[in-house]
Amino acid sequence: MDSRGLFSGSFSIKDVHPAILITAVFLVAYPSFATDFFIFQIGAYSLILGTIALSLMMLAGYGGMVSLAQLTVAGLAAYLMAILGDNSMGVMGLGWPWWLTVIVSVLGAALFSTFIGAVSVRTEGIYTIMITLAVAVAFFYFVRQNYVLFNGFTGFAGVEPPTLFGIYWRDPVPFYYLTLTVAVGFFGAVYYCARSTFGLALQAIRDNPRRMRALGFNVTLHRIVAYFFAGVIAGFAGVLLVWFNGRVSPGTIGVDVAIDILVIAVVGGLRHPVGPFLGAIAFVLLENFAIDLIDRERFNMVIGTAFLLVVLFSPDGLLGLWNRFRDKFRFRGNALLGDERVSKNDPTSTGSLEKN
Amino acid sequence: MPGTDALTRLQSTGQFALELEAVSRHFGALVALADVNMSVKAGERRAVLGSNGAGKTTLFNAITGDFPTTTGRVRLFGEDVTDLPSHERIRRGLRRTYQISLLFNGLTVLDNTYLACRGVTRGRFSLRRPKRDDSSLELAETLLQAVHLDDVKDKQVAELSYGQQRQLEIALALSGAPRLILFDEPAAGLSPTERTLLVEILQSLPAHIGFIIIEHDMDVALKVSERVTMMHNGRIFKEGTPEEIENDSEVQELYLGQGGDHG
Ligand SMILES: Nc1ncnc2c1ncn2[C@@H]1O[C@H](COP(=O)(O)OP(=O)(O)OP(=O)(O)O)[C@@H](O)[C@H]1O
Numbered sequence: 001m002d003s004r005g006l007f008s009g010s011f012s013i014k015d016v017h018p019a020i021l022i023t024a025v026f027l028v029a030y031p032s033f034a035t036d037f038f039i040f041q042i043g044a045y046s047l048i049l050g051t052i053a054l055s056l057m058m059l060a061g062y063g064g065m066v067s068l069a070q071l072t073v074a075g076l077a078a079y080l081m082a083i084l085g086d087n088s089m090g091v092m093g094l095g096w097p098w099w100l101t102v103i104v105s106v107l108g109a110a111l112f113s114t115f116i117g118a119v120s121v122r123t124e125g126i127y128t129i130m131i132t133l134a135v136a137v138a139f140f141y142f143v144r145q146n147y148v149l150f151n152g153f154t155g156f157a158g159v160e161p162p163t164l165f166g167i168y169w170r171d172p173v174p175f176y177y178l179t180l181t182v183a184v185g186f187f188g189a190v191y192y193c194a195r196s197t198f199g200l201a202l203q204a205i206r207d208n209p210r211r212m213r214a215l216g217f218n219v220t221l222h223r224i225v226a227y228f229f230a231g232v233i234a235g236f237a238g239v240l241l242v243w244f245n246g247r248v249s250p251g252t253i254g255v256d257v258a259i260d261i262l263v264i265a266v267v268g269g270l271r272h273p274v275g276p277f278l279g280a281i282a283f284v285l286l287e288n289f290a291i292d293l294i295d296r297e298r299f300n301m302v303i304g305t306a307f308l309l310v311v312l313f314s315p316d317g318l319l320g321l322w323n324r325f326r327d328k329f330r331f332r333g334n335a336l337l338g339d340e341r342v343s344k345n346d347p348t349s350t351g352s353l354e355k356n
Numbered sequence: 357m358p359g360t361d362a363l364t365r366l367q368s369t370g371q372f373a374l375e376l377e378a379v380s381r382h383f384g385a386l387v388a389l390a391d392v393n394m395s396v397k398a399g400e401r402r403a404v405l406g407s408n409g410a411g412k413t414t415l416f417n418a419i420t421g422d423f424p425t426t427t428g429r430v431r432l433f434g435e436d437v438t439d440l441p442s443h444e445r446i447r448r449g450l451r452r453t454y455q456i457s458l459l460f461n462g463l464t465v466l467d468n469t470y471l472a473c474r475g476v477t478r479g480r481f482s483l484r485r486p487k488r489d490d491s492s493l494e495l496a497e498t499l500l501q502a503v504h505l506d507d508v509k510d511k512q513v514a515e516l517s518y519g520q521q522r523q524l525e526i527a528l529a530l531s532g533a534p535r536l537i538l539f540d541e542p543a544a545g546l547s548p549t550e551r552t553l554l555v556e557i558l559q560s561l562p563a564h565i566g567f568i569i570i571e572h573d574m575d576v577a578l579k580v581s582e583r584v585t586m587m588h589n590g591r592i593f594k595e596g597t598p599e600e601i602e603n604d605s606e607v608q609e610l611y612l613g614q615g616g617d618h619g
């Protein structure tokens with residue numbers, strides 16, 4: 001591949017790697033051959049978890065900020081859907097029209113994420129993890145004890161997507177396409193924006209915040225804005241999550257689940273937006289089928305072991321494994337897993353910046 | 357060394373690019389900068405000399421705000437910036453290079469320079485990819501020509517030679533519309549040819565751009581500067597024209613007599 005450089009605006013169909021076409025056709029045609037269980041429980045659920053993990057990948061992979069509170073942000077959007085819209089619990093349920101509920105829920109989540117960013121971006125590494133973990137734990141106990149707004153331990157049930165154009169959107173096939181649209185939309189947005197001025201600056205801040213300050217960038221503000229965008233992504237995923245489950249309770253946003261999201265993002269790979277989705281598919285498949293092989297109690301051990309193996313043997317996650325495989329078999333081009341700046345010398349490079 | 361009165365008087369005329377007033381910086385018990393007073397006129401070219409550990413880099417860090425000062429005030433272009441963060445000082449026309457290159461190794465040379473140009477303009481938060489005719493991008497290309505890096509602009513920084521990385525450091529500091537540039541040992545480790553090139557670049561800077569250069573190579577330092585400040589143990593102990601400094605007996609004693617003194 002020649003060095004087209006970051007700033008070339010040209011784009012032609014020839015640049016599209018065959019693997020992308022195959023993946024696209026597969027994703028669109030999937031409901032035509034999969035069972036309802038596979039469409040809904042595996043397909044749609046993977047896309048939702050993948051989207052939440054995408055918001056973490058964006059912060060951690062491009063921004064170097066590992067937040068354990070992205071599920072909490074999605075959870076707030078899920079709760080707001082139940083509180084502002086309709087639920088069957090007789091608590092809150094203000095009955096706002098669905099579109100207004102969605103907009104306000106996503107915005108609420110984005111502002112919450114911005115707030116988390118504001119209190120955590122001056123910290124680095126382990127301290128960021130600790131602060132965001134503290135937020136996640138605090139929010140979990142708060143909703144569990146607050147009955148007036150959040151209906152405490154029970155939470156809310158009966159949260160439904162609207163029936164629009166004569167379609168009940170919680171039916172497996174329409175819901176699958178809905179989640180696919182949202183997931184692909186955010187995947188594309190993250191992929192595109194990674195090379196935008198904002199994205200480029202975010203990655204440069206990850207690699208060298210001091211130099212970025214010396215170039216005139218407001219590093220703190222840049223990081224907080226990244227949290228805002230991550231909050232928008234997580235917020236939409238939260239809306240889908242509550243429609244998927246039909247309910248939301250403290251258990252939805254527990255720390256164990258927050259850690260699952262981290263595992264998904266890390267196992268999938270933090271260097272490219274496709275990573276979180278790979279991780280989510282692997283996770284959901286394991287969650288559903290490991291049970292057949294071993295009992296429920298041991299499931300976390302399987303997940304934990306998988307996590308360890310990936311972190312030890314492929315720091316770039318499944319994505320890194322794939323890249324090595326691809327390199328071995330000399331796949332032509334690299335449009336799927338990176339852009340024009342994939343280094344030929346570095347098998348794990350995915351086109352994002354190198355970590356120093 | 358002008359006193360506080362002189363500083364205040366001259367400040368009002370706005371002809372100073374930089375004024376330091378009793379600036380100190382402590383690292384624990386170590387006093388890296390002790391009560392430094394210094395003023396640099398707009399457009400002036402100043403060399404800062406001193407042995408290892410004299411506090412020269414610490415002085416730069418205090419001016420740019422990379423590290424906060426312990427006491428004292430910093431004024432840039434007549435404005436007190438002591439409480440302003442680094443990026444705000446940069447946006448007011450200050451630039452710097454680093455003694456040990458601080459570049460974005462995973463980015464191309466052009467991306468590095470583009471970010472430097474974008475950092476002092478609007479559009480830092482743009483979610484669009486820059487177009488080919490983006491003004492910051494065009495400026496970056498021009499800068500790379502000026503420092504003779506245009507034929508490696510699509511290479512990653514990690515692939516550059518040491519000398520080229522030093523040149524890129526300088527390109528980043530020239531981005532935007534600088535008014536005062538701090539060069540921290542730009543010639544260190546360069547070949548004689550690269551040194552000549554560096555001197556050429558420094559001498560061809562527009563007259564309104566002032567700079568302060570830390571340089572161990574007397575040849576380079578005295579060639580490009582109008583005034584020289586000597587530092588020792590965190591203090592300024594001499595200031596004058598290059599000739600005055602060269603012929604100063606105290607300086608000669610310190611530089612020649614204790615040449616091996618690396619504090
Ligand atoms: N971040 C820091 N923490 C602790 N001590 C520091 C720090 N930075 C500098 N110092 C100390 O402050 C003193 C001055 O250091 P500085 O880097 O300013 O010297 P310099 O004049 O630039 O020397 P050189 O010619 O070696 O670059 C030294 O004793 C150094 O060890």
Ligand SMILES: [Mg+2]
Nearest residue numbers: 412413414455
């Ligand atoms: Mg130094």
